[in-house]
Structure formats: C-alpha cells, structure tokens
Amino acid sequence: MKDASHSRVKQVELQSMRLEDKIQHFPTSPGVYLMKDAAGDIIYIGKARSLKQRVRSYFNPSGDSRYHVKFLMAKVADIDVVLTDTEKEALLLENTLIKQHHPRYNLHLKDDKTYFSLRVDPREEFARFTVVRKRPHDDARYFGPYSSGSAAREVLRQMTRMFPLRHYPLAICMSRTRPCLYHQIGQCSAPCHNLITPAAYAALVNGAMLFLEGKGRQLVAEFKRRMSDASERMQYEEAARWRNLLHSIEVTVEKQKVVLRGGDSDVVGFYRDGTRVELALLFIRAGVLSGSRQFTVSWELDDAAVISAFLLQYYTGAVFIPDDVLLPLDIDDRGVLAGLLGELKGIRVSLIFPQRGTKRELVAMADRNAMSACRERDELQAAAASVLMELSRRLQLTRIPQVIECYDISTIQGRFSVGSCIVFASGRADRNKYRHYRIRTVEGQNDFAMLREVITRRFRGEKREKCGLPDLVIVDGGIGQLNAVQEILAELGLTGCFDLVSLAKSRVQRDASDLAVKKSDERVFLPGRKNPVVLRQNSKPLLLLAAIRDEAHRFAIGYHRKLRGKEGVASGIEAVPGVGPKRRTALLKHFGSLRRMKEAAVEEILAVPGMSLVTAAAVYRGLHDEKG
Numbered sequence: 001m002k003d004a005s006h007s008r009v010k011q012v013e014l015q016s017m018r019l020e021d022k023i024q025h026f027p028t029s030p031g032v033y034l035m036k037d038a039a040g041d042i043i044y045i046g047k048a049r050s051l052k053q054r055v056r057s058y059f060n061p062s063g064d065s066r067y068h069v070k071f072l073m074a075k076v077a078d079i080d081v082v083l084t085d086t087e088k089e090a091l092l093l094e095n096t097l098i099k100q101h102h103p104r105y106n107l108h109l110k111d112d113k114t115y116f117s118l119r120v121d122p123r124e125e126f127a128r129f130t131v132v133r134k135r136p137h138d139d140a141r142y143f144g145p146y147s148s149g150s151a152a153r154e155v156l157r158q159m160t161r162m163f164p165l166r167h168y169p170l171a172i173c174m175s176r177t178r179p180c181l182y183h184q185i186g187q188c189s190a191p192c193h194n195l196i197t198p199a200a201y202a203a204l205v206n207g208a209m210l211f212l213e214g215k216g217r218q219l220v221a222e223f224k225r226r227m228s229d230a231s232e233r234m235q236y237e238e239a240a241r242w243r244n245l246l247h248s249i250e251v252t253v254e255k256q257k258v259v260l261r262g263g264d265s266d267v268v269g270f271y272r273d274g275t276r277v278e279l280a281l282l283f284i285r286a287g288v289l290s291g292s293r294q295f296t297v298s299w300e301l302d303d304a305a306v307i308s309a310f311l312l313q314y315y316t317g318a319v320f321i322p323d324d325v326l327l328p329l330d331i332d333d334r335g336v337l338a339g340l341l342g343e344l345k346g347i348r349v350s351l352i353f354p355q356r357g358t359k360r361e362l363v364a365m366a367d368r369n370a371m372s373a374c375r376e377r378d379e380l381q382a383a384a385a386s387v388l389m390e391l392s393r394r395l396q397l398t399r400i401p402q403v404i405e406c407y408d409i410s411t412i413q414g415r416f417s418v419g420s421c422i423v424f425a426s427g428r429a430d431r432n433k434y435r436h437y438r439i440r441t442v443e444g445q446n447d448f449a450m451l452r453e454v455i456t457r458r459f460r461g462e463k464r465e466k467c468g469l470p471d472l473v474i475v476d477g478g479i480g481q482l483n484a485v486q487e488i489l490a491e492l493g494l495t496g497c498f499d500l501v502s503l504a505k506s507r508v509q510r511d512a513s514d515l516a517v518k519k520s521d522e523r524v525f526l527p528g529r530k531n532p533v534v535l536r537q538n539s540k541p542l543l544l545l546a547a548i549r550d551e552a553h554r555f556a557i558g559y560h561r562k563l564r565g566k567e568g569v570a571s572g573i574e575a576v577p578g579v580g581p582k583r584r585t586a587l588l589k590h591f592g593s594l595r596r597m598k599e600a601a602v603e604e605i606l607a608v609p610g611m612s613l614v615t616a617a618a619v620y621r622g623l624h625d626e627k628g
Helices: 002-024 051-059 067-073 086-101 149-162 170-175 200-213 214-231 237-257 303-317 332-343 355-395 447-459 463-466 479-491 539-570 582-593 594-599 602-606 613-623
Strands: 031-036 042-048 078-083 117-119 130-132 142-148 265-273 276-285 288-298 322-328 350-352 403-412 415-425 434-439 472-474 497-503 524-526
Touching: 002 051, 031 051, 031 086, 042 051, 042 086, 042 415, 051 078, 067 602, 086 303, 086 602, 117 149, 117 170, 117 479, 117 594, 130 149, 130 350, 142 200, 149 200, 170 594, 200 214, 237 276, 237 415, 237 594, 265 303, 265 355, 276 303, 276 355, 288 303, 288 355, 288 447, 303 602, 322 355, 332 350, 403 447, 403 539, 415 447, 415 539, 447 463, 447 479, 472 539, 479 497, 594 613
Parallel strands: 265 322, 322 350, 403 472, 472 497
Antiparallel strands: 031 042, 031 078, 117 130, 117 142, 265 276, 276 288, 403 415, 415 434, 497 524
16 A cells, blocks of 8 residues: 555656646747646636746746645646737637636636616617616617616616606507506606607706716706706796706715716725635726625635636626726736726726725725625525524424425416426525426316426436435425325335425415404425424524425416416417418517507508518408408
C-alpha cells in the first residue's frame, strides 16, 4: 500500500512537470485558457493579457497562494489555449465559452428571463407601454429592470393612473364602437375615438418616460408650463387636466430622494461567506435610487475575479447599461470591460472604484444590502428547516421532507381534465420542476382513475430515473385518494420509498341554530391509520401543507382554464370553410379571443397574415351565423 501511494504521488508530479513544460511554450499574446481535469472535462475558463504569464502564475510557488486556487490546480490535468488579437476579444470569447461549456468553477448567472422591463416605442401611433422580458437592439425605449413581472405591472398601473395612455393594441381599440372602461374611469384618453390630439398624446408619452427615468422635477416644471399656457389661452379644461396630472406627480416626487448627482448609475455590493458570494445591485436613475436586485453565486476563486465575471455576464445580457458602474473592488480588466460596455451602449461607460465621498458611501450601502440579503436567506433556510423537522415529527414521517411533491386533478364533468404536480424543495417552491398532465386515458368524471394515470406517468421507470424520487408526496383529498395512490405505488414497487399523506380541505359546518359560520379543521390522512391527524390550526407545519396543496390546485386550475379557453376560441372558427390549423392559429394570435374576433370587421380579418378576401368574408359570416 505504501509503494502504491508513493507511485500515485510520483505520477501526479510527473504529470505536473509535463504541464509546466507545456506552459513554457505558451505565447505571450492575449487569449483564453481552458483548464481540464483528468477526464478531459473543462473545469475552468479564464482570459489573459499574456497567456504564458497568467497561466504560469498558477504554478509559481511564490505567486498565487490562495487556498481556492490551490484547490483548483489540484484538479487540473491539462490546459488548452485559444489566441485572440486583443484583450477585448479574449473577454468576449471567454464569456461565449463559459456559456457553451458551463465549467464547474466559473460563475453562472441565471437566465435573464427573470428580468422585466417596460417598453414603449415613441414612433408608434399613439404609443403604449408593455411589460417585456427581453431588450432587443431596436429603437424603442426600455425602463427597468424590475425584480418580477408583478413589480413591472404594478409600476405600469401606477403610471397609467397619472398618464391616461391606451391599454390595448391599437387595432383592438379602433374596432370598438365606443371608448373602453379605462376611459370612463379616467385612465385612458381614448385616442382611438379622437378625444385627444396626437400632439397632446405625445406629450403624455414623453411625460411618462420622464417619470420612469426618475426626472420627476423636470416633469413637474414642464407640466406647470403647459398648465400656464393652457390657462392663458383660456383652455381651462386642458389646464385642469395638466393640473390634475401635476398634483399626482408632485405627490410621488416628494417621496423621492436624490442620492447622486448626474446621470444613471449602478452600484455593485459584495459579501462573501466561504464559497458563497452575495452580490447586490442598486439602480440609480437620474440621481434617484429606483430599485435593486440580489444575486447568490457559488465561487471558488478570488473576489476580484467574481466581480469581473459578474459584470461581463450581467451587462452582456439584455439589460440596461448605465453611464457609470460603481465597484466594491478594483479589477484588473476594468478598462477593457468599460470599453466593451461602451460599445454595447453606444456611448462611453465608466467603471469606477470610488475611494471616498458619496460614491464610496453608496458602495458601502450596497455592501450592506448584500450582507443583509445573505443573512436573511440563511434565516429563512433555518426557519424552513425547523418547520420541516416539526412536520416530520408530527406526522411521524420516516425522513425530513426536503423534497415534497403534491398532486391535484382539475376537471368539469370529465372535460378538459388535467393533473398537476408541484415541487417544494427545502420548504420553497421549485417552479422549474412543476409539471402538467393532460389526462389521456380517462373519459367522464372519475377522479381516482385520473389520479392513477398521473401517478403512473410520473413514477414509471424512465420518469423515475430522470426526475428522482421525492421525500414526501401529498395528495389533495381524503382517505379515498390516499388509498388509491397507495395501491398504485404498491403496483409500481415503490412502497416505502417515500412518505405519503393526503390533505383534506376544511369544510363549512352547517347548523341552522348557530348564526356564526363554522369550518372544520384541515385533516391529514396517513397510510394505515383510519383517523386523520389534526394539526393545530395556523401552526407552521399546517400552513406549509395548505400552501403546497393550494399551489397545486392553482397550477391545475390555470392549465384547465387555458385548455378551455383555447377550445372555446378554436371551436368558434374551426367549422368555417377554408380555415385550417395555420389560419386558425394566425387568427387566434392576432385577436387573442373569440369576442374580439367577432367585433372585427372583414377588413381587419383580412389584415391577418395568410388570409384572402374570400376567406376573411367566410370567417366573418361564420362568426355571425350569416349564410353566404
């Protein structure tokens, strides 16, 4: 054994020597290096101004002595290099290769699908704002990012209360015989019915853009001028409209606090706890702090490298690039990154490592946000672990349920029947693992048979291997549903592989002699036990179970309604001669609903791609039950 151990050490040393000899022949030009393990898998990708100097520093005993670097180098068996003409090209190539290979020790930000922005194209006739995920390089204006779609829509709702812009596509607005409900409540100026001039509407759009840019004080001054001009022209109704807008905007502007003079800036905050790094990004627009985002990443190497990797991945995505980015640490490639971001933005971008003053205080505030987010996440995880442990104890489970799956069936008289599976990991929803099931084999109203189909499809061989097994399965229902699922799992050979419970909803207890409405307790049924377990109402374990059950119900209902809606719209036009699947899809995409399609004139139907005049007329007659 001793000789074998000595032999292995010798082999590693010889391998290291061969690698160092290879490095001696590396060029001194810019490029990208790819570190591989013994299996040939890429585990780290880096860039360098001088490939030879940078890679050799990893092996220099007097050079990089950080523990994480030594840990990485112990796994490196080979290194390949790719030459580039400039350091900027190396930066771009590094980013591309990281996204392509996903190395173990590089930074991986989540997909930018979670970024939401407000979009408006001022060139559009009677422009309107919409919530979008992506920021393509077009001539439209984008505002944000916002932390979620609901946050972006809330900003849009607040804005439309101040600026009465149209809410629907122009074709739909023009097809109406009278202004919509939003006009009646003062949240739309009804440009589709010529109740506002194009110039006045454009002024509202410009005002909304100033408001979203945080230039509230400039907006107040502009609206005061317009109110005075209208008053001098004795157009008192127009003056009153500007006055009302001015009042609502002034209330908002009073709450804003200027934190930085100048243009738009992002402030990067940093906090590290072992291999976990928390990054906070504060958005300052027109000097006003307008929002923030947090990112948690796993990182094995040094602090400056994670800042550099974060900036490259974040700002080369479809996000807004500010004039200045304030950094918590200095980075080697600050100038190259600033040049690259400037090219993407179209104007000069500065990466600043402030040493003192207001900007340094903002960076310190961002650092505190990062530290607070990290500690808050730890506290939430500890609280979730405590609830799961208590749930396991109260229900006498065989394990702590780190992964929980819940199943629900949604149907109306056996039509459009669907099943849902939602997943909670460590007490939190894991939406990437949610699944829908369209019921295929059951006709009519038979919830037990539908549940059998869903459970069988989820836990049959190939699905079981691909998705793994949960720690706990929850079924929406009572003792009947529990016994049915238990029987199915026994047939699949999964008895005892995970815990199983069913959760029955509370029901209203009717008593004519009692004026107060009473509800029964939520009941948890366990296998092999006739009487249910009644957890203390409003206890954390019960609230968690109820939240999981309600989420499964919501997810199933949503899919069920979607199928009903598609079927309802499609059935209204499927019998029209000359309308096949392609034209039907085009009509649904253009109008969105059967009601809007029925409101459309023949000319509007003709505007749908792929429609001829004869077919458009046939669709119109079919929708209105008219004979040709």
